[in-house]
Amino acid sequence: xxxxxxxxxxxxxxxxxxxxxxxxxxxxxxxxxxxxxxxxxxxxxxxxxxxxxxxxxxxxxxxxxxxxxxxxxxxxxxxxxxxxxxxxxxxxxxxxxxxxxxxxxxxxxxxxxxxxxxxxxxxxxxxxxxxxxxxxxxxxxxxxxxxxxxxxxxxxxxxxxxxxxxxxxxxxxxxxxxxxxxxxxxxxxxxxxxxxxxxxxxxxxxxxxxxxxxxxxxxxxxxxxxxxxxxxxxxxxxxx
Numbered sequence: 281x282x283x284x285x286x287x288x289x290x291x292x293x294x295x296x297x298x299x300x301x302x303x304x305x306x307x308x309x310x311x312x313x314x315x316x317x318x319x320x321x322x323x324x325x326x327x328x329x330x331x332x333x334x335x336x337x338x339x340x341x342x343x344x345x346x347x348x349x350x351x352x353x354x355x356x357x358x359x360x361x362x363x364x365x366x367x368x369x370x371x372x373x374x375x376x377x378x379x380x381x382x383x384x385x386x387x388x389x390x391x392x393x394x395x396x397x398x399x400x401x402x403x404x405x406x407x408x409x410x411x412x413x414x415x416x417x418x419x420x421x422x423x424x425x426x427x428x429x430x431x432x433x434x435x436x437x438x439x440x441x442x443x444x445x446x447x448x449x450x451x452x453x454x455x456x457x458x459x460x461x462x463x464x465x466x467x468x469x470x471x472x473x474x475x476x477x478x479x480x481x482x483x484x485x486x487x488x489x490x491x492x493x494x495x496x497x498x499x500x501x502x503x504x505x506x507x508x509x510x511x512x513x514x515x516x517x518x519x520x
Contacts, residue, residue, distance in 0.1 A: 287477055289415040291391070297367050297471045298342070302368040304467045306343055311466075312459055314323060320437060320510050321346050321408060325353035327503070328435050328514055332357040334403035339363050339392045340410025343384075346372030346437070348410075350406070351377075351385050363390040382397055392420040397427045404428070406435040411511075412482040421495050430520050434497060436513040439475075440484035440504065451509055455479075 300310070309317055330350055331334050338347035339436045341362030353370050362385070364370055373387045384416045392407070392414050405424040414420035424434050442451045463472025483491060485502065488511075492500045497515030504511045 287474065289413065289478075291365065291415060294413050294415070297469070297474065298366045300469050301369040301467050301471045302343070302372060303365070305369070306345075306372070308463060308472075312462060312472075313328065313452075316506060316509075318345075318410075320505055320512075321349040323505070324406070324408070324435060324437050324512055325349050327512065328347055328404060328406075328433055329355045329357045330404055333359075334366070334429075335359040335361060335401065336404045336406070337361050337363065337395075337402040337427060338406045338408070339395070339420070340407050340413060341373060341387065342366070342369045342408075342410065344370075344376055344387060344407055346374060346408040347373070347385060347387070347503045348380065348382060351380075351382050356382070356384065358384075360385045361402075362387045362393065363395065365389060365391045393423060395427055399426055400429050402428050403432045404435055405432070406437070408437040409439060411436055411438055412478050414465065417482075418491070418495075421491070425495050425517060428517050430517050432499060432517050434492065434495075434515050434517070436488075436492075438482070438484070438488070438511060438513070439479040440508050440511040441480065442507050442509050451507060455509075484508075484511060489515075 287491050313504045336358055338352045341347050341364045344362045347360050347362035362373055367389055370387045377385045411417050460473040464470055489500050492515040498518050500515040502511055502513040
């Protein structure tokens, strides 16, 4: 059963925290995950590929890694929008897109709980490692479902509780004890102490899949990666 949330996830706190770590965000993510986070995003776009010409939205996009992964998967033929409410992160996302020459990728400042997009507009609405950071994640999911097309898919890549295998238990120790210390040392902030705490309080596996069903999604499935360190969740919006 999911525990009662005790972490401060107010908009001001989350925005300030990610703004503070923005300069080192990408390098630390890749270092602390041994670059496996890149593979998870790539795998997401392989398992849930886009169709040419129909827009994709990535919410809580941060520095734009999953948005740009979808742009690559669509070979530049898929319009992609990345949305985040942290302007410091979006500066970095726009720089990445410019370096790649990703002309049909746009990044906009927007709160995932109040998306400024029309109903039934996107073929895929995705979020990578950001759903648990939304102060009311159910409201965030409601918005994701609202703006995806009937027959379109909501795609969530999120950390989960590692398995009880030896490798899973070792990672759990690293995740809770060592990773925050390394993150603090290299970023100069205590933001990485938030990461394991937020993961352990957030529903995963069948619990999160059931939330997606409650949101009205159908054909919900999920696939764990690497000893359940992360999990991909996918649900479709019913056709009318």
